Amino acid sequence: MNCPYCSGSDTRVVNSRPADEGTAIRRRRECVSCGRRFTTYERAQFEALMVIKRSGRREAFNPDKLLGKLSIACNKRPVNEKQLREFAYGFEDEIQAPEIASEEIGVRALKFLKSVDDVAYIRFLSVYRDFDSVDRFIEEITRLSELPPKK
Ligand SMILES: [Zn+2]
Known part of the structure; x- marks a missing residue:
């Protein structure tokens, strides 16, 4: 299991516990190279976070796809690639549910x-x-600009 942040191959397990009523084991891992932590799940057969598309179709959440979209938006902007990776690969961890609407991912x-x-x-x-x-576009920007300011 390579570190999703730096691709380092040396990680250690910080803790393990049963998840999803015992159908999975959740492991917190720490990368030896960069010190960041991430979570892995071990399951008998499945299953990733499922995304419900607008069409009603479901597909497994793909952090690479999310990262791709973020990278396009951040093209030539002074944004740290690491931050994007952190968001995309930590995303599944943030969602405490088996599925999520694609709109919610966008938001x-x-x-x-x-x-x-x-x-x-x-x-x-x-x-x-x-x-x-x-x-409509301006209306939406105005609405969203009421979100919390930059940290
Ligand atoms: Zn790392």
């Missing part, structure tokens, strides 16, 4: 981008929401 990604870079945030917003007019 969480927006909140995250809002906290790191305004331009990336607006780029992501314009792609993520299918605005039918400039007014």
